[in-house]
Amino acid sequence: MSIFYHSTRSRADLVTSKKAIAQGIAPDGGLYITDSVAEKSLDLAAVCNMDFAGVARLVLHSLFDDFSASEISDCVEAAYGSSFTSPLVCPVSPLGGTDWLLELYHGPTCAFKDVALQMLPQLMVRAAAANSAEDADQANAGANRGPQNIMIVTATSGDTGKAALAGFAGVPNVGITVFYPEGGVSDIQRLQMVTQLGSNVEVCAVQGNFDDVQTQVKRIFGNTTMAERLRTQNVVLSSANSINIGRLVPQIVYYFSTYAQLVKNGTIQVGDPIEFCVPTGNFGDVLAGYFAKLMGLPVKRFVVASNQNNVLTEFLNTGTYNRLRPFHKTISPSMDILVSSNLERLLYLKSGGDTELISYLMHQLATRGSYTISAELLASIKQDFACGCANDVETRQTISETWSEKHVLIDTHTAVALAVEKRRASEGTPRVILSTANPYKFSADVLSALGQDVCGMDGFACMDALQELTGVPAPEQLSQLRSASELHRGVCTVDGMSDVVEAACSRCFA
Numbered sequence: 001m002s003i004f005y006h007s008t009r010s011r012a013d014l015v016t017s018k019k020a021i022a023q024g025i026a027p028d029g030g031l032y033i034t035d036s037v038a039e040k041s042l043d044l045a046a047v048c049n050m051d052f053a054g055v056a057r058l059v060l061h062s063l064f065d066d067f068s069a070s071e072i073s074d075c076v077e078a079a080y081g082s083s084f085t086s087p088l089v090c091p092v093s094p095l096g097g098t099d100w101l102l103e104l105y106h107g108p109t110c111a112f113k114d115v116a117l118q119m120l121p122q123l124m125v126r127a128a129a130a131n132s133a134e135d136a137d138q139a140n141a142g143a144n145r146g147p148q149n150i151m152i153v154t155a156t157s158g159d160t161g162k163a164a165l166a167g168f169a170g171v172p173n174v175g176i177t178v179f180y181p182e183g184g185v186s187d188i189q190r191l192q193m194v195t196q197l198g199s200n201v202e203v204c205a206v207q208g209n210f211d212d213v214q215t216q217v218k219r220i221f222g223n224t225t226m227a228e229r230l231r232t233q234n235v236v237l238s239s240a241n242s243i244n245i246g247r248l249v250p251q252i253v254y255y256f257s258t259y260a261q262l263v264k265n266g267t268i269q270v271g272d273p274i275e276f277c278v279p280t281g282n283f284g285d286v287l288a289g290y291f292a293k294l295m296g297l298p299v300k301r302f303v304v305a306s307n308q309n310n311v312l313t314e315f316l317n318t319g320t321y322n323r324l325r326p327f328h329k330t331i332s333p334s335m336d337i338l339v340s341s342n343l344e345r346l347l348y349l350k351s352g353g354d355t356e357l358i359s360y361l362m363h364q365l366a367t368r369g370s371y372t373i374s375a376e377l378l379a380s381i382k383q384d385f386a387c388g389c390a391n392d393v394e395t396r397q398t399i400s401e402t403w404s405e406k407h408v409l410i411d412t413h414t415a416v417a418l419a420v421e422k423r424r425a426s427e428g429t430p431r432v433i434l435s436t437a438n439p440y441k442f443s444a445d446v447l448s449a450l451g452q453d454v455c456g457m458d459g460f461a462c463m464d465a466l467q468e469l470t471g472v473p474a475p476e477q478l479s480q481l482r483s484a485s486e487l488h489r490g491v492c493t494v495d496g497m498s499d500v501v502e503a504a505c506s507r508c509f510a
């Protein structure tokens, strides 16, 4: 075993990847990171001859080397063996000229979060099994309490909840409870969640807004008396948050597999540089791309695309990150974020692993709402990252132009990235735009961008109209919701959320 993880804010505590995955966030509030990424250079020519599963096994085994080869193979098979509707898992398609679309939305919930959330549960059960065996050794108890049970608790504003449910449903020794704000998610998103099958899942609407729900989930994680009560039942609470290193690493895979596809179709030769443009919220997706670059992928630059919540555009232009700004609700809701948590990992890597600096900056962000980095650090970041933002008007226009000029239908998040990339002059380097959701997930906004009146139409009516207008078939994962039964009808108050979690634990792990 050679790879260890530690907090971005301190090197005092070194842990294995299994421990980092099981814990999620480091005890000091930092994010788990390893100093060994750049030593894990992959053989690019070999990668270009692999399929998605092969690349996945190689990447995961390089960074999670306390998992055995057979554990990794089992994880990859369970995550990607049959749950994606494309045989390539994440196929690349031409957009004309030097531009390509990386389609990340062929998973069970039609959004890119599936790529990570189909894998995380597989990693987590194996990590938990290792950690409970270790605890038993340490206590020298001898008594076998059986594997530790994990209850995942998630607050969602729409997309993450369903992707987490789909990933964790049916996974042994794990349960999942998802809370969403009543009336605060779209028709389709609500139906996706309340129709989820599985004896280990709980979905509950909460009388409150997303902030109320998220704040209460954080309180539940901090509730020590509840944690103690659950421990006697051999249950720990955990999160499926995008800061978990077990969500980040699986996303490295599609950067390499994209490159392999472009080599196979003759667009590039092994060693040629390419560019990626990434619609960004929490900075997880684009950071995974930077990990791929550190592992030897020839990437000329990453373009960080934001919507009107353009905190990252400002940061990359000025070196000041300021979260104290108006929050805009946009038509690309999964990018409506003011604190991009994963940026902390980039600052760590680009500062040469300066944990003291990271602690200081994150303290500034928490207490003052902003921080400023040195001109030197900013210059180093700008060597790899360009940026841009697009508002809702430009986003709609890009959806409409892409449809009328290229006959390619894209969703609102993808359109933000394409709008930003189209403003940049092509330098002849192949440019890959990450397409993060199926357009039918956001049918109403896509339909209205194409000039149709959606007034008074529900989610299915919009899906039908979009299908009729474009002839592009709606994915079965969404159209089949029409006939699925609503299984989860529970509604609770904010204060009632912890009771829902405890009841779910008793039910799942009885």
Ligand SMILES: *Cc1c(COP(=O)(O)O)cnc(C)c1O
Pocket (backbone or CB within 6 Å): 111, 112, 113, 159, 242, 279, 280, 281, 282, 283, 284, 285, 286, 334, 335, 413, 436, 437
């Ligand atoms: C989550 C999400 C994003 C943003 O990804 P980050 O990793 O948070 O930057 C973009 N598009 C869609 C559709 C998403 O669900």
